[in-house]
Amino acid sequence: MPLLQVKNLCTYFKKDAGALSKLFGRGTKIVRAVDGISFNIEERETFGLVGESGCGKTTVGNSVLRLVEPTSGKIFFEGKDLLNMGDKELHKFRLKAQLISQNARSSLNPRMNVGEILSEPFEIHKVTNYEDEIEEKVCNLLKIVGLSPDDANKYPHEFSGGEARRITVARALALHPKLVVADEPTSGLDVSIMAQVINLMLEMQDKFGLTYLWISHNLHIVKYISNKIAVMYLGKIVEMGSGEDIFQNPLHPYTQALLSSVPDVMSNKKERIILKGEVPSPINPPTGCRFGPRCWRVNSLCKSKEPKVVEIENCHWVACHRCKT
Amino acid sequence: MVDNKKRNKHLLQILNSFKKKMHRQLKNIVRIFSIILKDRKGILGVTIIGIILCCAIFSPWIAPCNPYELNIINRFAAPSLKHLLGTDNLGRDILSRIIYGARIAMIVSIGGVSIAVVVGVILGTIAGYNVGRVIDNGILWIVDVIRAFPQIILILVLVAVLGPSTLNMIMVLALTAMPRYTRVARAETLSIKEEEYIFAAKSLGAKNKRIILKHIIPNILPPIIILAGMDMAVMIMIEAGLSFLGLGVRPPTASWGIILRDGYRYIRLSPWMIIWSSIAIAMAMLGYSLFAESLRIALNPKESIEKQAGV
Amino acid sequence: MGKELLSIKNLIVEYLTIRGKVRVVNKVNLTINEGEVLCLVGESGCGKSTLGLSILQLLPKSGKIINGQIIMKGQNLLELPEKTMNEKIRGKEIAMIAQDPQRSLNPVFKVGDQIIDVLRFHEGNRDQRDRSTKNILQPSRRKALWKQKAINMLDKMGIADAGDRIREYPYQFSGGMKQRVVAAMAFISNPSMLIADEPTTALDVTIQAQIINLLKDLIKEYKTAVLYITHDLGVAWEISDQIAVMYAGSIVESANTESLFKKREHPYTEALLGCLPGNMMRNKTQKKHLNTIPGQVPNLIKPPSGCRFHPRCPYSMRICKEQQPILREVSPGHSVACFKKESR
Numbered sequence: 001m002p003l004l005q006v007k008n009l010c011t012y013f014k015k016d017a018g019a020l021s022k023l024f025g026r027g028t029k030i031v032r033a034v035d036g037i038s039f040n041i042e043e044r045e046t047f048g049l050v051g052e053s054g055c056g057k058t059t060v061g062n063s064v065l066r067l068v069e070p071t072s073g074k075i076f077f078e079g080k081d082l083l084n085m086g087d088k089e090l091h092k093f094r095l096k097a098q099l100i101s102q103n104a105r106s107s108l109n110p111r112m113n114v115g116e117i118l119s120e121p122f123e124i125h126k127v128t129n130y131e132d133e134i135e136e137k138v139c140n141l142l143k144i145v146g147l148s149p150d151d152a153n154k155y156p157h158e159f160s161g162g163e164a165r166r167i168t169v170a171r172a173l174a175l176h177p178k179l180v181v182a183d184e185p186t187s188g189l190d191v192s193i194m195a196q197v198i199n200l201m202l203e204m205q206d207k208f209g210l211t212y213l214w215i216s217h218n219l220h221i222v223k224y225i226s227n228k229i230a231v232m233y234l235g236k237i238v239e240m241g242s243g244e245d246i247f248q249n250p251l252h253p254y255t256q257a258l259l260s261s262v263p264d265v266m267s268n269k270k271e272r273i274i275l276k277g278e279v280p281s282p283i284n285p286p287t288g289c290r291f292g293p294r295c296w297r298v299n300s301l302c303k304s305k306e307p308k309v310v311e312i313e314n315c316h317w318v319a320c321h322r323c324k325t
Numbered sequence: 326m327v328d329n330k331k332r333n334k335h336l337l338q339i340l341n342s343f344k345k346k347m348h349r350q351l352k353n354i355v356r357i358f359s360i361i362l363k364d365r366k367g368i369l370g371v372t373i374i375g376i377i378l379c380c381a382i383f384s385p386w387i388a389p390c391n392p393y394e395l396n397i398i399n400r401f402a403a404p405s406l407k408h409l410l411g412t413d414n415l416g417r418d419i420l421s422r423i424i425y426g427a428r429i430a431m432i433v434s435i436g437g438v439s440i441a442v443v444v445g446v447i448l449g450t451i452a453g454y455n456v457g458r459v460i461d462n463g464i465l466w467i468v469d470v471i472r473a474f475p476q477i478i479l480i481l482v483l484v485a486v487l488g489p490s491t492l493n494m495i496m497v498l499a500l501t502a503m504p505r506y507t508r509v510a511r512a513e514t515l516s517i518k519e520e521e522y523i524f525a526a527k528s529l530g531a532k533n534k535r536i537i538l539k540h541i542i543p544n545i546l547p548p549i550i551i552l553a554g555m556d557m558a559v560m561i562m563i564e565a566g567l568s569f570l571g572l573g574v575r576p577p578t579a580s581w582g583i584i585l586r587d588g589y590r591y592i593r594l595s596p597w598m599i600i601w602s603s604i605a606i607a608m609a610m611l612g613y614s615l616f617a618e619s620l621r622i623a624l625n626p627k628e629s630i631e632k633q634a635g636v
Numbered sequence: 637m638g639k640e641l642l643s644i645k646n647l648i649v650e651y652l653t654i655r656g657k658v659r660v661v662n663k664v665n666l667t668i669n670e671g672e673v674l675c676l677v678g679e680s681g682c683g684k685s686t687l688g689l690s691i692l693q694l695l696p697k698s699g700k701i702i703n704g705q706i707i708m709k710g711q712n713l714l715e716l717p718e719k720t721m722n723e724k725i726r727g728k729e730i731a732m733i734a735q736d737p738q739r740s741l742n743p744v745f746k747v748g749d750q751i752i753d754v755l756r757f758h759e760g761n762r763d764q765r766d767r768s769t770k771n772i773l774q775p776s777r778r779k780a781l782w783k784q785k786a787i788n789m790l791d792k793m794g795i796a797d798a799g800d801r802i803r804e805y806p807y808q809f810s811g812g813m814k815q816r817v818v819a820a821m822a823f824i825s826n827p828s829m830l831i832a833d834e835p836t837t838a839l840d841v842t843i844q845a846q847i848i849n850l851l852k853d854l855i856k857e858y859k860t861a862v863l864y865i866t867h868d869l870g871v872a873w874e875i876s877d878q879i880a881v882m883y884a885g886s887i888v889e890s891a892n893t894e895s896l897f898k899k900r901e902h903p904y905t906e907a908l909l910g911c912l913p914g915n916m917m918r919n920k921t922q923k924k925h926l927n928t929i930p931g932q933v934p935n936l937i938k939p940p941s942g943c944r945f946h947p948r949c950p951y952s953m954r955i956c957k958e959q960q961p962i963l964r965e966v967s968p969g970h971s972v973a974c975f976k977k978e979s980r
Contacts, residue, residue, distance in 0.1 A: 052840035067528055094530035107521040111543040124530050131338040190679035195911040195926040224913035261845035263870030275842050278810050
């Protein structure tokens with residue numbers, strides 16, 4: 001049974017219009033951040049979620065952890081219905097599913113030192129009442145992520161970007177969760193530090209048997225670490241499959257454009273697909289296929305009907321009218 | 326027996342961690358003071374407040390004479406060796422009265438501001454943290470009603486109704502100052518609420534109470550502290566004003582406002598009372614303002630780093 | 637390429653911090669030729685942004701240029717008075733595109749006004765002459781001329797409906813479009829050199845591709861020399877003719893792009909390029925880990941003795957701890973600062 005099952009997840013945000021707009025009939029706007037997403041993650045798997053800003057991938061991560069209330073759809077964690085859980089059960093769920101936020105620095109309270117930050121998970125879940133036990137656990141955590149126990153007295157601003165990232169990883173792993181949603185864990189880091197952090201997270205995965213939902217826009221990294229990848233555009237999954245499928249045989253035009261835009265060292269990409277225009281707003285998505293306005297293969301069917309996610313090849317799904325076998 | 330031992334060990338640990346926390350806070354305060362003292366404004370501000378505080382705390386030892394001792398024969402005397410600032414309309418030593426007056430000034434300003442801050446911050450964070458529109462709007466409504474009245478008039482009316490006394494004055498000043506803190510606390514809470522570390526705390530499973538106490542309040546304190554510093558200056562002035570109008574401290578208690586009032590009445594006979602009380606009030610306000618300004622620089626990380634580096 | 641345009645000689649820049657003086661740029665020598673794109677590559681804290689800011693003397697209060705010369709068209713820029721720097725150099729001879737487009741534009745002014753502002757500042761002092769009659773233009777005609785120039789520039793940058801969009805405010809533009817506006821402001825005075833400090837780091841991948849394409853076209857058209865500062869090696873490969881790799885305040889390798897990526901002479905360059913996942917894919921069975929550079933970027937307050945990379949270098953020898961290597965040519969057009977490579 002997959003660890004996480006997501007079926008038709010929709011998360012909409014209401015953008016309240018001011019009084020004047022309401023007067024003119026332009027009521028409340030709805031931001032369709034996530035609009036009908038389905039996927040499964042098996043235990044110990046790394047599931048990569050790629051897309052550019054505005055595609056809704058961060059919202060997917062937050063919805064799966066119920067940090068943001070989904071509007072509709074179903075989420076099953078270890079077989080249990082997540083959206084209908086009571087408070088107590090939700091509290092227990094938090095023990096098993098953790099978040100590594102996008103910006104490491106700002107996800108650390110600037111007025112708490114590292115020791116306090118890392119003790120917090122233990123204090124919240126009342127793992128133990130004894131201070132020295134908590135201190136011991138904190139020291140262990142720091143050692144596991146490659147920092148020294150002396151760092152427990154320092155404040156977040158005294159650390160570099162890579163070290164701050166390690167602290168957030170330590171915090172997420174404190175309670176030995178099963179699922180870790182890693183939202184852009186390597187953004188803003190230098191190449192060599194990125195490599196260190198990725199190695200660390202892979203090590204942790206092997207050691208603790210973790211399952212990662214890895215959200216990123218860095219295609220090289222996603223290709224390296226993921227077992228399965230899903231590409232998102234404007235709130236929907238446009239293509240999903242294994243690393244080889246996506247990178248060696250991208251079927252959806254957006255995936256192709258995305259892969260071609262990434263600057264590759266030592267490549268001779270003369271033919272570059274340069275997309276026109278910008279990503280449309282999730283408030284008023286285009287009718288029919290959402291990628292239509294920027295797609296070079298668009299036809300009349302694409303403009304009128306939204307394509308469904310269909311399994312084109314074995315374990316390779318695409319949502320595109322022009323990609324039929 | 327074993328249970329007792331465990332409990333004692335537990336209590337000891339709580340005490341230990343408390344000590345550690347206090348130690349850290351102390352280090353923090355020392356660091357901030359060292360930044361303040363690198364700047365001329367800061368040194369002046371801290372010195373003035375220091376002097377006034379000393380006068381307030383150690384008045385029985387510093388004051389040369391008894392501030393209540395009447396000596397009508399010697400009234401309206403000019404400054405002399407015996408009475409460094411002269412005597413007032415009842416022959417009392419002005420210097421001693423001013424020194425004792427510092428007590429009233431400090432008690433009223435510190436007391437009033439403290440109550441205003443505590444109540445204001447609690448109400449403001451509750452209102453800002455989205456515990457429900459009803460509560461948020463309710464608190465805002467109360468606060469706005471208080472703010473709708475011109476501050477001076479509200480103070481006058483309340484004091485007139487409740488009767489002049491030190492305690493009443495503190496309460497009233499706190500009430501009229503509170504709305505500002507509620508507003509600031511609410512605004513800061515609203516913006517901090519969206520910060521990623523709050524989100525991270527929620528994802529760990531932290532409940533609202535914990536988030537407010539441990540994450541939000543420590544981070545909204547800087548603007549509140551600075552506001553408090555400036556407010557103390559204002560409160561000294563209001564106290565003086567109230568006492569001047571006879572609505573504050575009751576005579577014969579020595580307060581700067583009362584000295585000012587008596588000096589005003591007898592200005593033709595002796596200017597010294599007005600001069601010295603005005604100087605005292607002005608100095609206190611200056612000291613607090615300078616201190617608040619350097620505190621602002623010290624608490625602003627970017628500016629404080631430049632200051633510390635000596636740039 | 638063309639002849640030498642900008643030459644940096646022995647530049648030393650220090651920052652004053654709480655913990656002491658930090659030498660962020662350490663005796664750097666760099667030359668940019670006309671029409672050439674030189675990419676300055678390095679990780680955070682290596683001093684590349686500081687180098688870019690020093691050229692325009694836009695360092696923060698705590699930064700000081702201790703020594704060195706920056707010579708452009710025969711003049712040492714560091715000796716020019718602030719007024720001349722402002723009027724003749726900044727935004728005119730040398731333009732700059734910064735990293736965050738959000739912070740480069742003033743949110744309370746219309747985009748068109750901000751572009752016209754550049755023209756007003758640099759051309760406003762001279763009297764403009766009408767092309768046909770050679771009479772001095774009235775202020776209103778001048779304004780109209782500038783407005784037209786701004787519209788043309790925005791159009792060239794790929795912003796549709798430029799005529800309408802110049803009346804809009806920055807918040808109405810997306811990140812990529814804001815960067816195009818900034819590029820318009822940079823190129824409108826036809827500068828001989830452009831300093832681009834990580835201009836696409838804050839943008840999405842597909843938008844980054846658009847902007848890089850745009851920059852390539854503009855560079856070809858205006859024949860501007862570019863100092864492109866980035867930490868993204870892929871972008872460096874895409875856009876540059878020459879690359880200089882910086883580490884802890886010094887340039888460790890400098891060569892033409894293809895040569896640098898192929899030969900990777902300096903151990904740091906080699907290690908850096910080795911960290912990239914490239915085309916690797918990790919299977920469940922194969923436990924492959926990424927190559928990393930052991931250790932951390934050195935503390936520049938107390939930098940390591942001798943070569944600053946030696947603590948992390950797999951080839952370090954005794955001399956590396958004692959002396960600092962200087963950039964020396966090891967093959968035509970390819971210089972390295974490394975004792976190991978020199979000894980060959």
